[in-house]
Amino acid sequence: MTNILCREHGISAPTFYQWKQKYGxxxxxxxxxxxxxxxENAHIKRMFADLSLDHRILKDIIEKxx
Numbered sequence: 001m002t003n004i005l006c007r008e009h010g011i012s013a014p015t016f017y018q019w020k021q022k023y024g025x026x027x028x029x030x031x032x033x034x035x036x037x038x039x040e041n042a043h044i045k046r047m048f049a050d051l052s053l054d055h056r057i058l059k060d061i062i063e064k065x066x
Contacts, residue, residue, distance in 0.1 A: 006016050
């Protein structure tokens with residue numbers, strides 16, 4: 001059964017069992033919430049990186065003027 005699922009979806013058996021271990025006890029609503037939180041986290045990380053870069057650029061400009 002597992003081999004059939006893996007072939008149908010183009011994944012290896014170890015990948016299947018890793019996903020089963022990680023997501024096995026979750027229902028669909030919980031998985032949707034998890035995915036939404038992961039997307040929000042990625043968005044916040046990108047925002048932080050952009051703001052850090054802006055801060056560094058402004059700091060460099062101020063240091064050059066002094």
